[in-house]
Amino acid sequence: MLRRFLIALPLLVVIACAVTTTARAASPAELVAAQRQLDEAVTKGEPKEILRTRAVFAAMLAAEPDSPVLNYWIALCGWRALPMLTETDKEAAKKLCKESIAACDRVLAAKPKHADAIALKAALQALSLAFNPAASMSLGPEMIEAYGKAEALEPENPRVQLLKGINTLHMPAFVGGGPDKAKPVFERAIALADADAARGAGPDAWGRADAHLWAGICASRANDWKTAAARFREALAIAPGHAWLSKRLLPDAEKHLAEGGAR
Numbered sequence: 694m695l696r697r698f699l700i701a702l703p704l705l706v707v708i709a710c711a712v713t714t715t716a717r718a719a720s721p722a723e724l725v726a727a728q729r730q731l732d733e734a735v736t737k738g739e740p741k742e743i744l745r746t747r748a749v750f751a752a753m754l755a756a757e758p759d760s761p762v763l764n765y766w767i768a769l770c771g772w773r774a775l776p777m778l779t780e781t782d783k784e785a786a787k788k789l790c791k792e793s794i795a796a797c798d799r800v801l802a803a804k805p806k807h808a809d810a811i812a813l814k815a816a817l818q819a820l821s822l823a824f825n826p827a828a829s830m831s832l833g834p835e836m837i838e839a840y841g842k843a844e845a846l847e848p849e850n851p852r853v854q855l856l857k858g859i860n861t862l863h864m865p866a867f868v869g870g871g872p873d874k875a876k877p878v879f880e881r882a883i884a885l886a887d888a889d890a891a892r893g894a895g896p897d898a899w900g901r902a903d904a905h906l907w908a909g910i911c912a913s914r915a916n917d918w919k920t921a922a923a924r925f926r927e928a929l930a931i932a933p934g935h936a937w938l939s940k941r942l943l944p945d946a947e948k949h950l951a952e953g954g955a956r
Contacts, residue, residue: 731766740774761804815835816856858878886904909928912924919950921949922943922946922947
């Protein structure tokens with residue numbers, strides 16, 4: 694019996710080490726590395742790269758399943774990937790959207806006043822309408838209320854303003870949406886994000902390039918191509934090589950300008 698135990702002991706040690714390794718909580722440096730990896734994936738415009746980064750956060754979550762930080766970043770990866778994934782694999786996108794909303798719910802179960810998670814959940818709910826448009830009647834007011842709550846909790850949060858601006862831009866004019874209403878929201882998001890960057894905010898303070906990018910999209914919806922091009926150039930200065938900006942948004946704006954679309 695003792696001999697069998699001694700023979701099995703090395704295997705038990707290996708198994709114990711493997712379990713310990715798997716369950717080890719992520720270090721701050723590992724979290725920052727994953728956040729930077731997500732930034733790089735977004736810059737490339739590759740949904741597969743974004744989903745690989747999501748898997749990195751999910752692996753970290755195995756050791757801390759209730760971590761608000763990790764659940765938030767898993768949800769953010771979903772928000773980043775969904776618009777692109779919806780175009781190529783709607784069923785996979787639908788599943789990802791559901792899981793991302795659930796990740797936000799886990800954040801809010803631990804921290805009900807987490808303004809970033811409140812706004813991100815509303816943004817994900819907006820994306821979920823691609824799979825169930827009829828839900829807009831019930832989700833629309835809920836999302837507006839969520840953005841109001843998030844803004845009241847953290848009025849100086851640029852990501853809340855960014856997501857609120859995107860929602861406002863896509864809302865019908867008869868309920869207070871459209872480019873004219875969204876423009877000041879994006880301008881506030883830019884001011885807050887630029888101020889954060891000037892203070893040396895880390896990679897967790899995402900959204901600065903997005904604020905400039907979406908302000909440009911907002912201007913383009915109003916046929917203000919001069920402002921749109923300027924905003925896109927600002928965004929590219931923040932995120933050099935950004936695929937969507939460099940290959941589509943800015944060239945499209947410059948084409949309209951060349952055709953006399955300046956205002």
